[in-house]
Amino acid sequence: xxxxxxxxxxAGITMDNPVTTASGTYGFGLDYSRYYDVNLLGALxxxxxxxxxxxxxxxxxxIETPAGIxxxxxxxxPGLDRFLTEVIPSLEAVKIPVLASIAGDTIGDYALxxxxxSQEPKIAGLEVNISCPNVKKGGLEFGVDTVQVKKLVxxxxxxxxxxxxxxxxxxxxxxxxxxxxxxxxGADALALINTLQGMKIDIQTRKPxxxxxxxxxxxxxxxxxxxxMVWQVAQAVNVPIIGMGGICTAEDALEYIMAGATSxxxxxxxxxxxxxxxxxxxxxxxxxxxxxIKDINxxxxxxxx
Amino acid sequence: MQVHAxxxxxxxxxxxxxxLTLSVPDIAxxxxxxxxxxxxxxxxxxxxxxxxxxxxxxxxxxxxxxVIYEVRGRGxxxxxxxxxGQTLDIMGPxxxxxxxxxxxxxxxxxxxGGGIGAPPMASLAQALIGKGLKRVTVLLGAAxxxxxxxxxxFTRTGAEVLIATDDGSAxxxxxxxxxxxxxxxxxxxGTPVVFACGPEGMLKAVGSFCLxxxxxxxxxxxxxxxxxxxxxxxxxxxxxxxxxxEYVRVCTEGPVFDAGEVIWDD
Numbered sequence: 102x103x104x105x106x107x108x109x110x111x112a113g114i115t116m117d118n119p120v121t122t123a124s125g126t127y128g129f130g131l132d133y134s135r136y137y138d139v140n141l142l143g144a145l146x147x148x149x150x151x152x153x154x155x156x157x158x159x160x161x162x163x164i165e166t167p168a169g170i171x172x173x174x175x176x177x178x179p180g181l182d183r184f185l186t187e188v189i190p191s192l193e194a195v196k197i198p199v200l201a202s203i204a205g206d207t208i209g210d211y212a213l214x215x216x217x218x219s220q221e222p223k224i225a226g227l228e229v230n231i232s233c234p235n236v237k238k239g240g241l242e243f244g245v246d247t248v249q250v251k252k253l254v255x256x257x258x259x260x261x262x263x264x265x266x267x268x269x270x271x272x273x274x275x276x277x278x279x280x281x282x283x284x285x286x287g288a289d290a291l292a293l294i295n296t297l298q299g300m301k302i303d304i305q306t307r308k309p310x311x312x313x314x315x316x317x318x319x320x321x322x323x324x325x326x327x328x329x330m331v332w333q334v335a336q337a338v339n340v341p342i343i344g345m346g347g348i349c350t351a352e353d354a355l356e357y358i359m360a361g362a363t364s365x366x367x368x369x370x371x372x373x374x375x376x377x378x379x380x381x382x383x384x385x386x387x388x389x390x391x392x393x394i395k396d397i398n399x400x401x402x403x404x405x406x
Numbered sequence: 407m408q409v410h411a412x413x414x415x416x417x418x419x420x421x422x423x424x425x426l427t428l429s430v431p432d433i434a435x436x437x438x439x440x441x442x443x444x445x446x447x448x449x450x451x452x453x454x455x456x457x458x459x460x461x462x463x464x465x466x467x468x469x470x471x472x473v474i475y476e477v478r479g480r481g482x483x484x485x486x487x488x489x490x491g492q493t494l495d496i497m498g499p500x501x502x503x504x505x506x507x508x509x510x511x512x513x514x515x516x517x518x519g520g521g522i523g524a525p526p527m528a529s530l531a532q533a534l535i536g537k538g539l540k541r542v543t544v545l546l547g548a549a550x551x552x553x554x555x556x557x558x559x560f561t562r563t564g565a566e567v568l569i570a571t572d573d574g575s576a577x578x579x580x581x582x583x584x585x586x587x588x589x590x591x592x593x594x595x596g597t598p599v600v601f602a603c604g605p606e607g608m609l610k611a612v613g614s615f616c617l618x619x620x621x622x623x624x625x626x627x628x629x630x631x632x633x634x635x636x637x638x639x640x641x642x643x644x645x646x647x648x649x650x651x652e653y654v655r656v657c658t659e660g661p662v663f664d665a666g667e668v669i670w671d672d
Binding site for chain 2: 127128135160168169172174369371372376
């Protein structure tokens with residue numbers, strides 16, 4: 102792979118290729134290590150952590166829908182202390198940039214998490230999950246309100262020098278307004294989209310299937326919405342975007358890149374085809390060769406330029 | 407691992423119930439009873455997720471594995487139409503296995519299999535008999551004789567099979583769990599060990615009987631799964647570990663658990 106440059110830069114984080122993992126679909130980075138070397142990815146994005154351990158929501162947590170899944174995991178995670186003492190040491194063999202994802206109930210939680218993780222050399226950047234729709238106060242209040250988004254990002258910004266990637270919720274009227282607030286608050290990059298709020302009702306019990314009632318829709322079904330939102334945000338702000346939402350193939354990744362994403366994340370499709378991220382990297386390379394593209398960065402946002 | 411494995415046998419063995427055998431030496435070589443494979447049913451995005459199936463037979467010499475499944479939804483409906491010769495995209499072997507290394511050949515083993523949960527009891531019976539256990543009994547339950555798995559799947563391992571059906575159309579009339587007390591008492595069996603896989607109500611009954619009688623018991627749990635490898639946290643059940651109740655993943659920490667650690671939701 103010498104003739105094509107697949108390397109991208111997201112807020113100072115150099116990735117050998119544009120492909121990373123969507124937070125929450127890849128655990129803490131080692132669950133797929135029996136399938137391929139994680140170092141083949143451009144970056145590794147970990148599952149969101151909170152200050153304290155969270156058990157997560159009662160099952161069922163995942164329900165299949167047409168070309169998608171509804172999920173309501175509830176931020177199940179071991180908490181900051183075990184993240185630092187158990188997860189970080191387990192990533193010793195990971196040489197690619199590692200992005201930690203943080204979530205909290207209060208602005209103070211986010212700021213404290215950012216501060217603690219700043220002292221950890223393994224972490225190359227922070228993804229700030231302001232959009233998890235599953236836990237009460239788990240982010241939605243922040244992610245749907247421009248004033249709250251700006252305050253939150255400012256607080257995290259003043260707590261860390263790490264690159265800050267703000268992950269946006271699609272469950273808003275105008276995602277460009279939220280994106281601008283995040284950038285005004287000090288975001289170095291944006292990640293979108295998180296899951297779309299959805300629901301399934303059990304027609305036998307006549308009640309919502311999920312204990313949490315509302316859940317997050319993900320998978321190929323949401324891809325056109327993600328592409329549209331990346332396209333809108335890329336034209337509204339001047340920071341790099343990590344695009345995600347239903348990416349299954351290199352063709353999907355290329356749509357996101359052409360819509361304005363510098364990097365792309367594979368989420369739900371990891372569950373279907375564990376080799377998808379590696380196949381996408383190869384597919385991006387093949388596309389560039391076939392179309393005479395010397396540098397993948399030439400394609401970023403080309404749909405509106 | 408993820409492999410494309412050819413189907414070498416695929417046939418209906420009971421009402422809406424199929425036996426599927428794949429040639430996949432790498433998985434057969436490392437798989438243990440209780441583990442499962444994750445099959446992509448069809449190539450479209452709908453249904454999107456793979457479907458997990460416990461291994462009913464592991465033939466290490468021939469390099470084959472079998473699963474037995476019931477057509478319940480779109481995934482299994484599509485799977486049932488796949489002909490011999492076609493290859494299937496599978497991941498495996500996944501999950502925990504039945505713990506049998508500590509079991510003495512002098513022990514008796516009683517394997518309780520209910521409905522479409524019964525298949526892994528065949529590979530388990532084979533492994534126990536291979537370890538030298540002289541008395542392995544499979545208690546095979548089904549709703550009716552139409553849904554009953556062929557007895558031969560279990561008897562050919564050398565196990566004794568006792569049948570119960572809910573409607574009495576074959577064997578004992580009643581729940582398969584009602585056969586359990588007579589099989590683990592009377593001293594005939596020595597120190598018995600019990601294994602079970604089947605509907606939740608059956609697992610609860612087997613687990614609670616064994617716990618109250620001091621009989622070691624392992625249960626294989628069923629769950630809807632997404633990734634099958636522990637990444638998504640979607641398939642959790644509640645267990646008692648180190649004195650506290652916590653969620654663990656059925657696909658990774660399970661599907662086989664000690665009866666004493668499983669906490670049932672009421």
